[in-house]
Amino acid sequence: MMDYSCEQARETMAGVWAGETDTALRTHLDGCAGCAAEMAALSAMWEKLGDLPVPEPSLAMRVRWEQTLESLTAGQRKPESLAVRPVVPAREPRRVWWRNLWPANPAWQIAVAGLCLAFGLTIGLGAGAYLERGRGERDEVARLREEVASTKEMVALSLLQQQSAAERLRGVDYSQRMSSMEPQVIEALVQAVNRDSNVNVRLAAIDALGKVANDTHVRSSMQEALIQQDSPMVQAALIDYLVDAHDRSAVGTIRDLVARPNVNPTVRERAAYAVQQLAQ
């Protein structure tokens, strides 16, 4: 049996941690104190890693997923970003069979062209009348869409008022999925950032307001919230929000926050990074 060098032994040690049996490695370790000590130390650490606690996902993650899947399977919402991208088929060779139908004689060519013109005019006039009728139907569809949007808005607002934090989270998620946010919904989300007792709802509301970060009123509300918040996570999320929105007017607010005593060190670091980003 070939004996391993120290280098070869190191290259195969990880296999033993995964339960592999390597006789050549065992032989090498028996005769090499250095490698045996290294193997023992690292194996002990490998074992100890198994004692690290196992983290568990929150219920909110499941709720969020179930809502997403429900909306996708019910076909209520099929965002373009989730639609399967079709594979473009290879282009077929262009067919030229229709060319055989075109007469060779110029007199016949003129006659066919005239017929086509008459046919086109008839279709065009008929389509005009049809489109006029269709316009009324389109107005109706637009009105229905507005009603649906307004119902969604009501649902979002109603969920944001619920006592249960999970329901309020649903409300935030719902409002985030709306194609455009109405002022009432924006206001409700700003209120959630400022007043909601649950940190997760506040964080989710900040995320949702990312859609309207170009609104100066929203940005100034986020600056005000930054001063009022005492949760480090929310403070950090607000700082990120203002950086993502490139809100240079926030530099003063962020500096005011940093000037306070007892600011969380991580928030302080993030604030320093934000000031540096916004000042560029």
Next chain:
Amino acid sequence: MRTVNNNTDHELMTAVARGDLAGMSEIYERRHRALFRFFFRLVGRQAPAEDLTHEVFLRMIRYRHTYQSGEQFESWMYRIARNVFADHTKKHRLETPAREGQMELLESGRPTPFEAAVRQQDMALLHRALRELPDDRRELIVLSRFQGLTYEQIGQITGCETGTVKVRVFRAMKEMGRVFHDLRREKAS
């Protein structure tokens, strides 16, 4: 009530790839905890780990047509997860990483069972040593030690030979050992 689904992940995902999204529900049931733990070990914080897990399932739906019939579902899933993590890292490159679940500990006055456990001396140091490794090395330890994947599977996911994976896992463990002992000395002095 949830019904028992005897289909394999591969069968479920093949159906999803054909357009039957209902199968995603069962795939989520089977895989969301493992994915969440994978991300938690990488980012060290609850909320981003949950966001990244959610994103993986969305990408599974979005890119379902890329699922190949001869492919191992788990390898495909982890390839998506690695891409999601790479995008996250790119986006938050300049952020200070959370250590020992620092933000969560500050947020709630009462520690969760997880936090209580990592507060124990050695566990806390080990947790921190893992957190301080470069992303690629931490990822290898997480995949091999915590996610229960074989080196062969990790090779398929990362695009390396099995032998290369073993060498890299060894190096990652060696570096972790060095970081752990440095932290221990720092704590003792």
